[in-house]
């Protein structure tokens with residue numbers, strides 16, 4: 457079983473305008489607050505000088521009123537998320553802070569955004585309430601982040617071959633074929649008259665992973681049979697964050713770079729391989745914008761009778777093998793193994809990096 461992942465960069469950067477000013481627009485996501493261990497972060501960790509514009513994701517549309525509302529009142533309000541975020545401007549007065557409405561989770565599967573923009577009465581109400589929202593919480597603006605169907609990554613594990621998720625340039629094997637290419641999308645916008653200084657070029661900071669069909673075929677366009685395993689922090693099939701990929705890379709994956717420099721690298725690894733490639737996309741928002749909190753996962757292998765189940769859903773670390781753990785599922789003990797390079801961390805019930813688990817490093 458092999459896996460390949462494709463990675464891209466961190467932030468939304470931009471095309472510089474003629475004056476040499478440029479916007480470096482960054483998204484802040486509120487849900488990594490719930491990630492385990494080192495994956496946990498909140499507004500407190502932001503550097504107010506990192507970007508020229510920072511966007512807080514996400515507020516959502518109220519299902520009944522079609523008005524913009526707070527999504528996670530605990531993180532956004534009770535813990536002071538909004539307030540601390542806009543407060544970054546006290547340290548960097550040139551910073552602009554915006555609130556994003558929508559995102560993948562709220563807008564990609566719903567007809568609500570179409571219903572809103574096609575109804576003038578709903579729109580008029582939305583606009584006045586959105587303006588009040590932005591002012592109430594002291595944001596500088598609103599990012600209307602409607603990710604309508606068809607908007608996401610260009611390639612990923614829903615396909616049966618491995619490829620970069622957002623190719624910047626057309627590759628030789630795409631010449632003369634229909635293909636979505638990021639640089640060509642930029643050219644298209646410019647050709648249609650969009651001023652360059654109004655184009656924001658998105659660079660996704662995550663990778664897509666694939667499980668390879670044949671362990672001898674590890675390159676791009678190799679046959680794939682589904683998504684790679686979940687990362688220890690982000691907990692989503694076929695997806696890894698930049699920092700998860702960096703850790704895998706340090707743990708010895710094979711990194712393959714493109715000698716022509718057209719494409720970013722990818723990586724793969726023996727048993728649970730992965731590839732990551734640095735690519736860029738015009739679509740700046742992380743594809744997994746509303747990644748659910750991670751769940752302990754890995755691969756169910758066998759059931760065992762050696763233990764007895766006392767509490768449904770409970771986890772038990774194997775005392776003799778750091779990568780092995782058990783869980784009570786429907787009254788039975790099920791044995792699991794963490795993916796290669798990870799060990800079970802019983803403090804947070806998740807497969808984790810060995811250095812986070814005493815005795816397993």
Ligand SMILES: *[C@@H]1O[C@H](CO)[C@@H](O)[C@H](O)[C@H]1NC(C)=O
Nearest residue numbers: 669670671672673674678679
């Ligand atoms: C796996 O790939 C190798 C190298 O391309 C090839 O020789 C072999 O036949 C493939 N195996 C299967 C089962 O397709």
Ligand SMILES: *[C@@H]1O[C@H](CO)[C@@H](O)[C@H](O)[C@H]1NC(C)=O
Nearest residue numbers: 487527561562746747748749
């Ligand atoms: C994503 O949307 C679903 C359905 O509305 C909701 O139940 C879930 O809490 C959302 N998750 C996040 C992280 O936004």
Ligand SMILES: *[C@@H]1O[C@H](CO)[C@@H](O)[C@H](O)[C@H]1NC(C)=O
Nearest residue numbers: 774776777778779780793794
């Ligand atoms: C833990 O279990 C895995 C899967 O059976 C095995 O490959 C590995 O060698 C074991 N590690 C130790 C330290 O026994």
